[in-house]
Amino acid sequence: MDEQQPGPQPEREPQSVPEPQPKPQSQSLSDRDRAVLALEGRYWRTPGAKEQAIREQLGLSPTRYYQLLGGLLDRPEALVHAPVLVNRLRRLREARRGRR
Numbered sequence: 001m002d003e004q005q006p007g008p009q010p011e012r013e014p015q016s017v018p019e020p021q022p023k024p025q026s027q028s029l030s031d032r033d034r035a036v037l038a039l040e041g042r043y044w045r046t047p048g049a050k051e052q053a054i055r056e057q058l059g060l061s062p063t064r065y066y067q068l069l070g071g072l073l074d075r076p077e078a079l080v081h082a083p084v085l086v087n088r089l090r091r092l093r094e095a096r097r098g099r100r
Contacts, residue, residue, distance in 0.1 A: 028077045032058065036068050037078060041085045 035058055044050040054065045072078040073093065079086045
């Protein structure tokens with residue numbers, strides 16, 4: 001039985017596979033930004049405890065803390081760093097804006 005051998009195959013150019021783009025890391029967040037997110041993610045049992053922790057741990061006034069936090073909510077790096085917290089705070093912010 002004569003089996004036909006296929007002739008030489010033309011060489012194919014290797015298909016270029018796009019390299020996956022790395023996800024942005026939280027490295028672009030400063031230590032203070034990460035500390036603000038960490039503090040915001042904690043549970044506070046007593047009134048005033050959070051404000052006291054803001055002053056003692058971050059050395060910020062509560063007003064400045066909330067300004068920084070509001071800015072962080074709009075940053076994609078914060079979303080990568082703490083997605084559940086940032087999405088929850090964004091929803092709360094939008095609900096407050098809707099009531100105004």
